[in-house]
Amino acid sequence: MKNKIKAIRKKLGITQEQLAEDCGVVRQTINCIENNKYDPTLELAFKLSKTLNVKVDELFIYE
Amino acid sequence: MKNKIKAIRKKLGITQEQLAEDCGVVRQTINCIENNKYDPTLELAFKLSKTLNVKVDELFIYE
DNA sequence: TTATTATGTCCAAAGTTCTTGACATATTCA
DNA sequence: TGAATATGTCAAGAACTTTGGACATAATAA
Numbered sequence: 001m002k003n004k005i006k007a008i009r010k011k012l013g014i015t016q017e018q019l020a021e022d023c024g025v026v027r028q029t030i031n032c033i034e035n036n037k038y039d040p041t042l043e044l045a046f047k048l049s050k051t052l053n054v055k056v057d058e059l060f061i062y063e
Numbered sequence: 064m065k066n067k068i069k070a071i072r073k074k075l076g077i078t079q080e081q082l083a084e085d086c087g088v089v090r091q092t093i094n095c096i097e098n099n100k101y102d103p104t105l106e107l108a109f110k111l112s113k114t115l116n117v118k119v120d121e122l123f124i125y126e
Numbered sequence: 127t128t129a130t131t132a133t134g135t136c137c138a139a140a141g142t143t144c145t146t147g148a149c150a151t152a153t154t155c156a
Numbered sequence: 157t158g159a160a161t162a163t164g165t166c167a168a169g170a171a172c173t174t175t176g177g178a179c180a181t182a183a184t185a186a
Contacts (some may be wrong), residue, residue, distance in 0.1 A: 041064035046125035
């Protein structure tokens with residue numbers, strides 16, 4: 001599963017650290033997800049979507 | 064996190080077993096998710112959405 | 127250049143999801 | 157009513173996500 005987190009985060013001008021804080025996780029978690037080490041939980045996917053102002057269906061690309 | 068899986072599944076007239084097969088998981092997994100024992104992984108959330116013909120953002124209610 | 131900030135990566139532990147196998151109850155139907 | 161199908165639940169273990177701490181490199185700014 002791919003995602004647009006890094007691109008949207010940069011467009012918003014925030015760091016991995018800031019995004020992590022907003023979502024209640026640590027920086028490494030954001031880093032791993034952006035670099036496709038693993039997918040977030042559904043709950044974190046929703047938090048990321050909310051913080052980045054996009055739908056889950058837009059933020060993640062399934063297939 | 065709540066979801067509309069049971070309602071949509073029944074509207075489509077399929078069993079937990081059939082939905083499970085379509086999504087590549089076992090029946091207990093569907094049962095647990097419908098009854099809020101735990102949330103699905105993001106990947107399974109997308110599979111469920113695809114099978115039930117709704118967006119992830121519609122199928123799951125965050126907050 | 128030097129200091130600071132941001133990002134990438136590693137490891138082990140803790141927590142969550144999913145499976146397998148099984149059994150109980152509920153629902154449907156002949 | 158009895159048989160078959162559907163749903164609910166349990167427990168142990170495998171697989172995956174997240175954390176905390178640490179260190180390396182990259183990028184930015186003074």
